[in-house]
Amino acid sequence: MSETTDRRKEIINILKNSSDLVSGTELAKKLGVSRQVIVQDIAILKAEGNSIFSTNRGYRLENKDKYKEIIKVSHKDEDIEKELNAIVDLGAEIRDVFVNHKVYGAIKVDMNIKSRRDVKKFLSEIKSGISQPLKNLTENYHYHTIVADEKEILDEVEKELDKLGFLEKSSKYNTNN
Incomplete structure (x- = not known):
């Protein structure tokens, strides 16, 4: 070799x-x-x-054995930390965020948030004023690709986001949304 x-x-x-x-x-x-x-x-x-x-x-x-799901959520800026922590606390990763803009189409950004530490870092970058949350382009509606080692974790994430009032009823990704 x-x-x-x-x-x-x-x-x-x-x-x-x-x-x-x-x-x-x-x-x-x-x-x-x-x-x-x-x-x-x-x-x-x-x-x-x-x-x-x-x-x-x-x-x-990439671990091809992981489970992946795209969910649609909506919340105010002050709830970003609560949303992201709810996901990582259950053991899932927030792979990305994307929106379907009426003019520009899909706009997607990698996040790769796996821990509360990652959440804090992300929030400090947003709070620095460098940029605005992507969800603000679409009246708070946005999608996340969530990845977990087990299907049950994805189910728990959905239940928790629904309990918090963030999960949209048409929560599965649909390119027409």
């Missing part, structure tokens, strides 16, 4: 064994190469069919 093949296998191994995102810089240090080499390796690994999720904060290996 070549050094390149071994390095790519090690990248997969590192991502498999990490519960958090792993930055390109961190991978480069661990493997003794430049970050650019890591970026190229990731591109090749993806082309080979590896399900690697990339963000500006790092990489993660």
Whole structure:
């Protein structure tokens, strides 16, 4: 086996064994190469069919065994923390948020929120005034892709969001909404 093949296998191994995102810089240090080499390796690994999720904060290996559901919610700005914490407290991840804008169509942003710490970081970025919540483009209506290790967790998330009054009755994603 070549050094390149071994390095790519090690990248997969590192991502498999990490519960958090792993930055390109961190991978480069661990493997003794430049970050650019890591970026190229990731591109090749993806082309080979590896399900690697990339963000500006790092990489993660997608777990294809996870359960995923898109839900429609609506709430005021002051309820964002309550909504996000309700989801992560039940053990689910908020993969993204998106809206269906009447002019622009679907606008989607990756969130990758898995913990209360991630929620706090997200809220501090919103409160800094850099940007507004995406839901404000569509009178508070928005969708989240929620991911969990078990179907029961997704069911619990829906029940909790319904109890809080955030879950929309047409909660399943419909491209006509």
